[in-house]
Amino acid sequence: GETKIYGILGDPVQHSLSPVMQNAAFTALGLDAVYVPFHVVPNDLEDAVAGLKALQVQGVNVTVPHKEMVCAFMDRLDDEAALIGAVNTVVREGSEFVGYNTDGLGLVDSLKADLNIDVCQKNVMVLGAGGAARSAIVALARQGVRKLTIANRTVDRAQQLVERYQPSFPDVDFLVSSLTCEALTSVVSETDLIVNSTSLGLSGESFNVLPWHVVGRPCYIYDMIYSAQGTPLVLAARERGYRCCDGLGMLIAQGEAAFRLWTGKDPGRAMAQALR
Numbered sequence: 001g002e003t004k005i006y007g008i009l010g011d012p013v014q015h016s017l018s019p020v021m022q023n024a025a026f027t028a029l030g031l032d033a034v035y036v037p038f039h040v041v042p043n044d045l046e047d048a049v050a051g052l053k054a055l056q057v058q059g060v061n062v063t064v065p066h067k068e069m070v071c072a073f074m075d076r077l078d079d080e081a082a083l084i085g086a087v088n089t090v091v092r093e094g095s096e097f098v099g100y101n102t103d104g105l106g107l108v109d110s111l112k113a114d115l116n117i118d119v120c121q122k123n124v125m126v127l128g129a130g131g132a133a134r135s136a137i138v139a140l141a142r143q144g145v146r147k148l149t150i151a152n153r154t155v156d157r158a159q160q161l162v163e164r165y166q167p168s169f170p171d172v173d174f175l176v177s178s179l180t181c182e183a184l185t186s187v188v189s190e191t192d193l194i195v196n197s198t199s200l201g202l203s204g205e206s207f208n209v210l211p212w213h214v215v216g217r218p219c220y221i222y223d224m225i226y227s228a229q230g231t232p233l234v235l236a237a238r239e240r241g242y243r244c245c246d247g248l249g250m251l252i253a254q255g256e257a258a259f260r261l262w263t264g265k266d267p268g269r270a271m272a273q274a275l276r
């Protein structure tokens with residue numbers, strides 16, 4: 001048969017772990033398919049999507065900084081991707097490109113697999129209000145969290161997300177906070193789970209916004225950033241005895257979900273084995 005082509009669009013894209021992960025799964029399942037990184041600058045995104053279509057590419061992942069902008073170039077958006085306003089997985093369905101977002105599912109799967117938590121009826125705090133935060137908020141709300149506090153450096157952006165999502169999830173009790181130790185002190189104490197979706201700590205700066213003395217026990221800590229050495233948040237949480245993990249499990253789980261959308265097959269442990 002013909003080799004099927006998949007890939008990832010990003011800028012930068014060279015350090016992405018997705019090619020290793022996806023190609024390992026294609027190999028493990030004996031599929032005649034390849035997954036390649038495509039370096040696409042924002043100005044070329046529309047042409048790139050049209051090119052993928054013409055070249056019969058079967059599907060792509062989309063990463064920074066294109067997840068939001070690529071929505072405009074899809075023929076159709078899945079409900080969850082539309083609610084999030086960002087696409088991380090494009091699937092060819094007949095002659096159409098359909099946009100999905102598997103990041104939130106990746107988070108929920110990783111919370112179960114890596115921290116053994118079911119968030120239903122839990123009190124959760126999401127740090128951040130960008131694209132990763134929106135995928136987390138939609139997925140957590142769908143899982144039936146009871147209370148969802150959104151804490152962001154720019155409080156306005158958090159407030160806008162509450163206004164955007166409260167109507168879709170009337171049973172969730174949404175709250176807003178600014179992302180400072182002082183502000184979090186009054187809202188963090190009853191929290192069961194804190195999810196960091198900010199890029200704070202990505203460049204090694206210390207994670208200094210959590211008032212640890214009032215973070216309850218137990219409270220689980222999930223950092224979407226990943227680092228084999230331990231992210232600043234994971235190191236700070238671990239030092240204080242909190243159950244925590246970084247975002248590698250989420251990266252793997254969002255990739256597994258994309259693979260299932262593309263192939264209809266379960267990649268098993270192939271991706272985790274390739275990365276861990």
Ligand code: NDP
Binds near residue numbers: 224252
């Ligand atoms: P965005 O640029 O959309 O959002 C960035 C967020 O981080 C904003 O809330 C911003 O606050 C906040 N922020 C940035 N710098 C600081 C700082 N110094 N102090 C406090 N807050 C800060 O990015 P994304 O939402 O797309 O991605 C965020 C993170 O999530 C990245 O680190 C990314 O690697 C990670 N991620 C991980 C995934 C995984 O699979 N593990 C999947 C997707 C993302 P403000 O609004 O005030 O600017």
